[in-house]
Amino acid sequence: MCGICCVVALSGQSTVYDHFNEDLHCLLRRRGPDSSQQLIKTVCEPSYECLFSGHVLHLRGQMTPQPLEDVNNNVFLWNGEVFNGVHVGDSENDTEVMFHHLGLCSSEADILSLFSSLRGPWSFIYYQASGHSLWFGRDYFGRRSLLWQFSNVNDNVFCLSSVSVNSESCNQCQEVPASGIFKMDLKDCATTQSLSLTLFPWKYNCTEKTEEEIFIDVLGQISKDLPNHITVRMNESKMCLSAPVTPLNRTISEASVEHASTDSxxxxxxxxxxxxxxxxxxxxxxxxxxxxxxxxxxxxxxxxxxxxxxxxxxxxxxxxxxxxxxxxxxxxxxxxxxxxxxxxxxxxxxxxxxxxxxxxxxxxxxxxxxxxxxxxxxxxxxxxxxxxxxxxxxxxxxxxxxxxxxxxxxxxxxxxxxxxxxxxxxxxxxxxxxxxxxxxxxxxxxxxxxxxxxxxxxxxxxxxxIGCAIWFAxxxxxxxxxxxxxxxxxxxxxxxxxxxxxxxxxxxxxRHRVCFKKCGPEGLNKELEMELGRISSRNLGRDDRIIGDHGxxxxxxxxxxxxxxxxxxxxxxxxxxxxxxxxxxxxxxxxxxxxxxxxxxxxxxxxxxxxxxxxxxxxxxxxxxxxxxxxxxxxxx
CATH class of the missing domain: 3.40.50 (Rossmann fold)
Structure with a gap:
């Protein structure tokens, strides 16, 4: 488990350190008390600067300080556990294994295939130097916290972090939606002096909507909470990650319906x-x-x-x-x-x-x-x-x-x-x-x-x-x-x-009993589907931040x-x-x-x-x- 952070500055008016203060550094170190490192990437053409900060809680394999950097100048921050899908040996560290696999990816489809195969909680930040691309996201259920924060229109600074400081002097941060994986083209953003994100969503298996309607819904949900000057668009190839769980069984027997009419x-x-x-x-x-x-x-x-x-x-x-x-x-x-x-x-x-x-x-x-x-x-x-x-x-x-x-x-x-x-x-x-x-x-x-x-x-x-109770516990x-x-x-x-x-x-x-009494088994099914759909924003990110604060x-x-x-x-x-x-x-x-x-x-x-x-x-x-x-x-x- 780790505290990870990346700050991107796209103009000379602000530096990455203007948005990475000691309070944030302290919160990240509490999550990862075993190792703390920082790395700065400065690119002149196009002009942008990235700060990567990694703080490690050592749990498996060899101690692996973060951020990791390879010979191709790619940079990786990982806060997760690979329980299945990608082989991690008993003596191996999953951060190194994931970085190795990402280095073998030659296309966007390869990256999506890799993350689709994972079983376990994760959030990550991956800088792909050759394409000036910044990839990031959370797992399907959002079991690991990742927050994003956007500067005002003129500063063009973007921050990703496991945790943030609740400060009136800072712009509002939000949890990165567990809707898929995001990609930022830093070259394009630096050239246009604007912040634009591309989404590769999870493919939801159980729905009566068309793929186009799903994309519109997901983009609408994400965009409504973002500042007006931030653009989120679907990837042009309409590529998706494969959802790691089977669809919800909505079958309701006649006996269940009859039984529901008598509340015992x-x-x-x-x-x-x-x-x-x-x-x-x-x-x-x-x-x-x-x-x-x-x-x-x-x-x-x-x-x-x-x-x-x-x-x-x-x-x-x-x-x-x-x-x-x-x-x-x-x-x-x-x-x-x-x-x-x-x-x-x-x-x-x-x-x-x-x-x-x-x-x-x-x-x-x-x-x-x-x-x-x-x-x-x-x-x-x-x-x-x-x-x-x-x-x-x-x-x-x-x-x-x-x-x-x-x-x-x-x-x-x-x-x-x-x-x-x-x-x-x-x-x-x-x-x-x-x-x-x-x-x-x-x-x-x-x-x-x-x-x-x-x-x-x-x-x-x-x-x-709930947060206070879990923190003390x-x-x-x-x-x-x-x-x-x-x-x-x-x-x-x-x-x-x-x-x-x-x-x-x-x-x-x-509330499930209330729903069942009013709407029967069908209504309860919809309620449970909604519960699971919102658990990333309602529960899991918060609980990860709370428990992670104790290392x-x-x-x-x-x-x-x-x-x-x-x-x-x-x-x-x-x-x-x-x-x-x-x-x-x-x-x-x-x-x-x-x-x-x-x-x-x-x-x-x-x-x-x-x-x-x-x-x-x-x-x-x-x-x-x-x-x-x-x-x-x-x-x-």
């Missing part, structure tokens, strides 16, 4: 393990569930094993000589998404290596009363014999004294219950349940110092709540239980697994191309049944998978969004709507 989610139907067992008694359903477990298991395997496990770069400690440290962490609420990911990671992470379970809680305004959602969580724990006493926390924070019940938020309670299940599943594993407790004072300080820059250019109350700084005492702990794991994508594909949100890499098993293709191949009725109550109907196939993995308690826990489970949504204001612009993200002068 509000009926007396109770949430129970027996309901899941009834589904699993059907042989066809059980086979389908195991197919899903297998494809998700492979996605997790790649994400926990494609990771450097040798000499520790920071301490120079050699594995096998010193006690093992955790290399993999899970953003962990105890809910079904994070429980399944943790259980599957346990299959592949070396047994002697701990797995860190990162559980975040924001201090409530007063001691937690076990009512509502919290009461329900506790009730469920007791039913499943998972409830256990309060650990002995000591010397946490002078601000809260001994009153740690103020951190007994719903996600903390279900997290502890989930820990017990995982310990029962594999008692030989060291499971580090990291209790990350955040006070209002620290929240405000870290938001002003770091987080507001990382959420930018997003700006809603929802982005603030992925930092991994909290307490773990050591022989009955709570000891300070900072997770050393460089890879952080997260369950994003499960709700979007398996109808996990409450860690976010990995998204539910967004693996094979997982998405498998789920897309199923009719909606196989994935979710929203006529069933919460805790069963949403993400039904995942709950059945959890039950088969031995995760009994987690399999019937209702969905609870992180902003509510961690209680950050209740910490500062109770009168906001999720879609409101968040005043707390504005700069404090």
């Amino acid at each position: 989610s509000d009926s007396s139907c109770t949430v129970s393990i027996q309901t899941l067992e009834g589904y699993l008694a059907e042989e066809r359903k059980k086979i389908l569930v195991h197919q899903f477990i297998d494809v998700l298991d492979e996605a997790v395997r790649k994400r926990v094993l494609l990771l450097f496990r040798g000499e520790d770069q920071g301490t120079r400690e050699v594995e096998g000589v010193c006690p093992r440290k955790a290399r993999v962490a899970v953003l962990f609420s105890g809910g079904v998404d994070s429980m399944v990911i943790a259980a599957l990671a346990d299959r592949h992470v070396p047994l002697e290596e701990p797995i860190d379970l990162l559980n975040v809680a924001f201090m409530t305004k007063e001691p937690t009363k076990r009512t509502g959602a919290t009461k329900s969580c506790v009730s469920q724990e007791m039913q499943l014999n998972l409830h256990h006493g309060q650990e002995n926390h000591k010397d946490l924070n002078a601000e809260i004294g001994d009153d740690l019940s103020r951190f007994d938020v719903p996600d903390r309670i279900t997290g502890r219950a989930g820990l017990k299940e995982l310990e029962a599943l594999n008692p030989s594993r060291t499971w580090n349940f990291v209790e990350i407790n955040v006070t209002l004072k620290e929240l405000k300080e870290m938001r002003q110092q770091f987080i507001h820059n990382l959420i930018y250019p997003l700006d809603t109350v929802l982005d603030d709540s 992925s930092r991994g700084q909290g307490f773990i239980n050591k022989k009955g005492e709570m000891k300070p702990y900072k997770s050393p794991a460089k890879v952080v697994l997260t369950g994003i994508g499960a709700d979007e594909q398996l109808a996990g949100y409450s 860690k890499e976010a990995r998204f098993p539910f967004m693996d191309e094979d997982v998405v293709s498998f789920l897309n191949s199923l009719p909606i009725s196989e994935k979710a049944d929203l006529t069933l109550p919460r805790g069963i109907g949403e993400k039904l196939i995942l709950r059945l998978g959890a039950k088969e993995l031995g995760l009994t308690a987690a399999s019937i826990l209702p969905k609870r969004a992180v902003q509510f489970g961690s209680r950050i949504a209740k910490l500062e204001s109770n009168n906001e709507k999720a879609y409101h612009t968040c005043s707390r993200l504005k700069l404090l002068q």
Whole structure:
């Protein structure tokens, strides 16, 4: 994982350093703490200048500083992981492998074929010296952040970066749309003193529109958010990248339609393990569930094993000589998404290596009363014999004294219950349940110092709540239980697994129930298609910036191309049944998978969004709507 940046100046009025300041450099270095380099390319005829800045988090193969430059003066910046499609040997670094393959490309079609073949998250910047071309883009789902920023009409400066500074003195930056790969002809732009981009879009397989209509729609979506003096056009040959996933199955059975007309989610139907067992008694359903477990298991395997496990770069400690440290962490609420990911990671992470379970809680305004959602969580724990006493926390924070019940938020309670299940599943594993407790004072300080820059250019109350929760969780700084005492702990794991994508594909949100009730299965299908289509701009770029700020890499098993293709191949009725109550109907196939993995308690826990489970949504204001612009993200002068 890396922080990458490129600044292009097309006129003598501005230099690349006018748009590459120390604040941006600092943000990029936080993403890539293991190596930082810069390279300047100055071309006299036509006249332009490019600054390339690369900051590397070393995760696989040999340490490979960026930017890379070859004998032909091509330059490459890469922020990604090749999990499949292009062979990367165990001792190889995927940045070098990708640069080598790009050097072999003799045409635009070759470049498109290369990126179409990739499986895994990526964003990249590639300067092709012979054609004065700058290529850049993000993967199909936008799992790696890349932002663009355009100067005013007269300056003709263009900036690409993994992260940006939220500054009133700078022009607005935006996320590069995950609509395809872009190419900038620097010779043409320098000659005309204008900024023009050429798009090579993803070819969307499932659509009733003609190719021409698709191109018009994509260009329209991109252009509407750009300054008027920036031109985006389709490539003249109408060449496309091949989408890496299968089309969404829109099949709806008559039984599903009839079933949808009777909403039993509000009926007396109770949430129970027996309901899941009834589904699993059907042989066809059980086979389908195991197919899903297998494809998700492979996605997790790649994400926990494609990771450097040798000499520790920071301490120079050699594995096998010193006690093992955790290399993999899970953003962990105890809910079904994070429980399944943790259980599957346990299959592949070396047994002697701990797995860190990162559980975040924001201090409530007063001691937690076990009512509502919290009461329900506790009730469920007791039913499943998972409830256990309060650990002995000591010397946490002078601000809260001994009153740690103020951190007994719903996600903390279900997290502890989930820990017990995982310990029962594999008692030989060291499971580090990291209790990350955040006070209002620290929240405000870290938001002003770091987080507001990382959420930018997003700006809603929802982005603030989720972004802050993920930032503190992925930092991994909290307490773990050591022989009955709570000891300070900072997770050393460089890879952080997260369950994003499960709700979007398996109808996990409450809005999906509303849609299903109003529009039935057809409406729900359209909603889920829309969810996946916007996940790059709504979730993944933000989460990559947030987690990357700690020198860690976010990995998204539910967004693996094979997982998405498998789920897309199923009719909606196989994935979710929203006529069933919460805790069963949403993400039904995942709950059945959890039950088969031995995760009994987690399999019937209702969905609870992180902003509510961690209680950050209740910490500062109770009168906001999720879609409101968040005043707390504005700069404090």
